[in-house]
Amino acid sequence: MTGEADEALLDIGEVARRSGLAPSALRFYERKGLIEPAARNGLRRAYRPETLDRLAMIGCARDAGFTLAEIGAFLGARPSDTTVRERMAAKEREVDARVRQLTRLRDSLRHAAVCDHDPLVECPDFKRAIRNVSVPDDAPMATS
Amino acid sequence: MTGEADEALLDIGEVARRSGLAPSALRFYERKGLIEPAARNGLRRAYRPETLDRLAMIGCARDAGFTLAEIGAFLGARPSDTTVRERMAAKEREVDARVRQLTRLRDSLRHAAVCDHDPLVECPDFKRAIRNVSVPDDAPMATS
DNA sequence: ATGCGACTTGAACCGCGGTTCAAGTCAAGC
DNA sequence: GCTTGACTTGAACCGCGGTTCAAGTCGCAT
Incomplete structure (x- = not known):
């Protein structure tokens, strides 16, 4: 025993x-x-x-x-479990997209830290940068 | 008018x-x-x-x-507002750390997608990889 | 003047990821 | 036998980011 x-x-x-x-x-x-x-x-x-x-x-x-x-x-995922594997792969793409989004955000914040505009959020550079944060990488740019 | x-x-x-x-x-x-x-x-x-x-x-x-x-x-941040600027800078570091963490996670998921272990979560490679996800980049490795 | 449609309000409710609390169940020690 | 301390349970509560709902208020058209 x-x-x-x-x-x-x-x-x-x-x-x-x-x-x-x-x-x-x-x-x-x-x-x-x-x-x-x-x-x-x-x-x-x-x-x-x-x-x-x-x-x-x-x-x-x-x-x-x-x-x-x-x-x-x-x-509970097992190697035969294709739906879970697909969801993992989907999550990988999702995470990857988020990494790129956050990278852009970080760059915007980096700019904000050295920018002199008053108020900060009115800085055109910051606005341009932040507007790109949510663009899904290969989507058409919002030009409005 | x-x-x-x-x-x-x-x-x-x-x-x-x-x-x-x-x-x-x-x-x-x-x-x-x-x-x-x-x-x-x-x-x-x-x-x-x-x-x-x-x-x-x-x-x-x-x-x-x-x-x-x-x-x-x-x-509401203005350029003179140092506390908000500091918080932005702090957030930038935070976002940067998260980018690196998510990058590691994405790599783990990428492995999971091609791994044959049953159950998936028992794969030693996956475990090693995932364990590193939460390590703050330059912290001592958990060797337990 | 009657109704329609878009708005207004406050209050209640939702899912998420838990914590807190009251009341009860144990095993061990004095 | 009685307390102490760690556990058990279910139910209530929390902050977050909202949505949903009932009841009321408008301007406009018929």
């Missing part, structure tokens, strides 16, 4: 401490289907240590702007 | 149509102090055409992840 397997399981407080998440967040994630305790000691949740890895990934994805629902879909 | 100045003013419906925002959103922005009608015809708001420019900028900033409160602060 695996012997004292339950010795290896973690209390919710322990998982919270190690993951940096609040226990309430862990229970919330459970309701959303993102994590699941391996067992219960009475009422108490008992988590496998791997849950910490999973939580780290969830945290990354969340930081990166995925919704919890999206993350849930990705977590 | 400027003559029929009010002829040039826009109805909320017109602004909504031209800006792509719902009238409810425009009133919401007004409550938040982001926009303001130039006048009222009776109860009806009458906007200056410049409001459309302002809304375009607001839209860009919102798309870019600024909160409406941040945008409100920026909109």
Whole structure:
């Protein structure tokens, strides 16, 4: 047998401490289907240590702007699952577009930091720059 | 006199149509102090055409992840206003960091699209990649 | 004068991602 | 046996960025 397997399981407080998440967040994630305790000691949740890895990934994805629902879909993904793979690919394109958008925004902000217009938002350079922020890269320019 | 100045003013419906925002959103922005009608015809708001420019900028900033409160602060910014300028500069660094984070995420997703692991999230390459997504660029690597 | 359509208001509601709270359940220690 | 402390539950609440709704107010046309 695996012997004292339950010795290896973690209390919710322990998982919270190690993951940096609040226990309430862990229970919330459970309701959303993102994590699941391996067992219960009475009422108490008992988590496998791997849950910490999973939580780290969830945290990354969340930081990166995925919704919890999206993350849930990705977590169950298997290589045969073409719809999820397609969604990942779509998300990649989406992220890539956002990277370019944010890059333009950063450049606008960079200009704003050295610009002398009063008020700042009236600076024609800034306006031109900021107007390009939301242009989807290869869309026709708004010339109005 | 400027003559029929009010002829040039826009109805909320017109602004909504031209800006792509719902009238409810425009009133919401007004409550938040982001926009303001130039006048009222009776109860009806009458906007200056410049409001459309302002809304375009607001839209860009919102798309870019600024909160409406941040945008409100920026909109009033004058060149002498050092605290707002500093916040813009801070935001620039923040956006820059996010660009790098999203770039790493995009690369992870790119790998996921061609990876054969089952489940996908167990792929060691993917895990290594995704773990780096949230590392602040020059922070010590998590080696646990 | 009657109705239509576009506006006005405040208040309620929504999804998201959680936190907070009250009340209850345990196991351990004194 | 009684307290203490960490957990359990469901329900309520939060900020954000709005939308929806009911009830009222206009100007204009018929």
